[in-house]
Amino acid sequence: MTEKLSDTARDTMLAPLLEGGWEMVEGRDAITRTFKFADFADAFGFMARAAIWAEKWNHHPEWSNVYNTVKVTLTTHDVDGLSALDTKLARKMESLAS
Numbered sequence: 001m002t003e004k005l006s007d008t009a010r011d012t013m014l015a016p017l018l019e020g021g022w023e024m025v026e027g028r029d030a031i032t033r034t035f036k037f038a039d040f041a042d043a044f045g046f047m048a049r050a051a052i053w054a055e056k057w058n059h060h061p062e063w064s065n066v067y068n069t070v071k072v073t074l075t076t077h078d079v080d081g082l083s084a085l086d087t088k089l090a091r092k093m094e095s096l097a098s
């Protein structure tokens with residue numbers, strides 16, 4: 001069962017992401033990050049790899065792509081806020097983009 005992140009989990013799981021380049025979305029319990037790549041092929045390759053994990057975990061990003069840029073927003077629609085699935089997918093995206 002997915003639950004909203006507790007205050008403790010926000011300290012342990014969310015804070016490192018916010019220190020590492022993710023930001024809270026104004027007015028929403030959601031995080032966002034813009035990833036830049038060398039070109040469209042790299043950006044789309046990242047999206048393809050991330051999509052496989054998103055589908056495996058049944059947890060899907062809100063995202064957009066323009067050429068070499070992918071803007072990602074993560075939140076859990078089922079709980080109307082951030083859950084551990086968002087921090088898990090954010091960490092996966094970090095490793096896929098690096």
Ligand SMILES: C[C@H](O)[C@H](O)[C@H]1CNC2=NC(N)=NC(=O)C2=N1
Nearest residue numbers: 058059060061075076077078079
């Ligand atoms: C029915 C299905 O399990 C749900 O709609 C899943 C699909 N992907 C999802 N993705 C995200 N980001 N949040 C959700 O709550 C969510 N729920």
